[in-house]
Amino acid sequence: MSSDDEDFMSDTLSDDEYDNDSMGMLGETADESEYEEENDQFLEDTKFDKPQKKAYEVDFRALSANDVKSEQDKQINEVSSILGRSSEQCAILLRHFKWQKERLIEIYMDGPEQVLEESGLGQDYNISPRLEKVAGFECGICCDDEPGLDTYSMKCDHRYCASCYRQYLESKIKEEGEAARIQCPSEGCARIVDSKTIKLLVSSDAWYRYEELLNRTYVDDKQNLRWCPAPECEYAVDCPIRQNELHKVVPTVVCNCSHRFCFGCGLHDHQPCPCSLVKKWLKKCEDDSETANWISAHTKECPKCVSTIEKNGGCNHMTCRKCKHEFCWVCMGPWNEHGTSWYNCNRYEEKSGSEARDNQAKSRASLERYLHYYNRYANHDHSAKLDKDLYSKTEKKMTMLQSTSGMSWIEVQYLNQASAVLQECRQTLKWTYAFAFYLERNNNTYIFEDNQKDLEMAVEQLSELFEKPPDQLAQSKKEMMDKTAYVKSRRGILLEDTAVGLKNERWSFTVDV
Incomplete structure (x- = not known):
């Protein structure tokens, strides 16, 4: 587990904030009163002088089998x-x-x-x-x-x-x-x-x-406990988030086995998307499986010379080997526009009413909109897997760096940190597209898409640095460390904004959350 995760786990709410936001509800039943008492004790047991936690973080602790037995006793x-x-x-x-x-x-x-x-x-x-x-x-x-x-x-x-x-x-x-x-x-x-x-x-x-x-x-009987879903993990996680709060918070927790998952539904971390939207999105993807299979194919044609190109890395910056044309794997647009004010790859442009005046055209527009978001969702999922595979190869580069540059094993760990941040951000970006699919168009949507765009551009730049050959990695160490920190910061900004919006019910969705 990273040091950031450890800080995250030890952060706690103040008693006043906890009472106002989570437990200060009128008309409590006897069950709720007991639940509140146990949560208060949980906060007392885990209180430390730590900085205020972020809006997208929640209090939690991991319990071993002995801890669970002690709680019962x-x-x-x-x-x-x-x-x-x-x-x-x-x-x-x-x-x-x-x-x-x-x-x-x-x-x-x-x-x-x-x-x-x-x-x-x-x-x-x-x-x-x-x-x-x-x-x-x-x-x-x-x-x-x-x-x-x-x-x-x-x-x-x-x-x-x-x-x-x-x-x-x-x-x-x-x-x-x-x-x-x-x-x-x-x-x-x-x-x-x-x-x-x-x-x-x-x-x-x-x-x-x-x-x-x-x-x-x-553990199954307690509302505030859930077993870690990681294979062969024997830890349970204690988190004071109720089911009726899941429309306002995405409770991501990290088990002692380092597995990151949602306490609300047990699925892998899906911030910033609430559990109800995740369920709807996965059901829609399952229903449209044939379309999804078609759109997630790993080969495409070069937009200039029409040569078949296969994606073999996490980075979306593609260069055709035949004509050397540089383009974006996601939107197939020129790559020189990605990273400038012309960047518009993440945003879906709605068709005007005149362009979708009949039912057939409306159905086509609806499918195009879904494919826009699903394509980017699936691409980040695929890229995350490729980035993970890439790191396995990078371990060899780390060994080569030690012998060629004189760096110690500790000094080359910046590649390990970059890989972890890259995969974490791919996971976040993947779910931002499910989140965006259900968002109603308004000014808040544009703010969200700007944050999404900034994170996506930073991730692509870091992914490009990660794919440099071993002889160039030593020279780009500072650049990679700076970019890793920047990418991590952009992820925090996006998650903070979406979490505050959920808590304040600022977001408007096309479906019930």
Whole structure:
């Protein structure tokens, strides 16, 4: 994880700002009150003297499996001290109420007997479960009546041999993935099997799986927790953003495994595009898949000599090998206009009413508009992959730089930083086109497109520097470092403006957000 990401993770809201912007809502339910209390505690635990965070940043922290277990134990102990019940009972109660502590306490105080019954505890409870030998016993599952057989029963008195009980529990845990709500094996009995019984009966590997499933259930039940979607990552992320806030914020978080994703929907980082627009855009791209496949083809013809050209790098500055004509891969216009006041590659020019006067013309204009945005969206996605591949080759250049220029490994890390910023900005630019597709045309749209244009031009310039041969990289070190910093700054400006606009509801969209 970069130092910037670490700073980003440690930034926090002030209590006043948090209360006003996120939690100061009238008519709170008991669930919301508890949620607010937990978020306040979250801010207390993560408060540091750091600079004010950006509008597009959110508070979050990554939790390991042990951290998640500690969070559960803390809440269980708090409820146990209030209700005067054992930790095992309180764990079952909290899981029944999906860890809504305040709601549990409120309803329990009104009628404890009913709560105990509905949660699967009942009035009686095994404080210290143990195996017993019962004379004349016959197991209702396997019909074994061997004398001296170990048996087990909860307070519901449904007794089975230890072997059958163990097999039942391990099947629930290992095959069905159940943990929080495992009921008594007797048909129709709703008594919940507690963790002490589980530990008494099952094998060590089943117990480990049981604890893992309890952690997963806890995270799934909590509004402010989400598992990191990266493959094989075992971290969860805590972020105090509610689902009803997602039209005003794009909550990008960074897990300890360095995976950057949206806390709201779990998809890869899609700033500045809100989750609802991302869902609509992906659905539209899927519906228009044949058109999308056609437009995202990797070969085009030179606009001057009509020779077939294949794109093999992230940079959009293309030079025809046959006629040496320089043009833009995206809009096919002359490259000498890119980087000047004539730059207009990112902006879609609407057709006048006279040009789209009939239904067929309107349909064609609608398709052209979609293709304009999809082409640029897909191009940045493709370029990001090519830039990533390019960096793999650049690692060899870094090694060559050390031997030819006398630089140390640390001194050539500017290429690593440039690559990371380049890929991050490609990801941002990709989603700016989905954002722009749904924007209504007004003065704010032009401001957005200007910021988009500035970032896109800077990214292309950095991408060009990145593709220089090894013998020129040493001479362009300062230029590349300066351009990397500038590109990063332009990304921040674009995201800040869009985030503030979402928060203040300044943007107008053609669809509901």
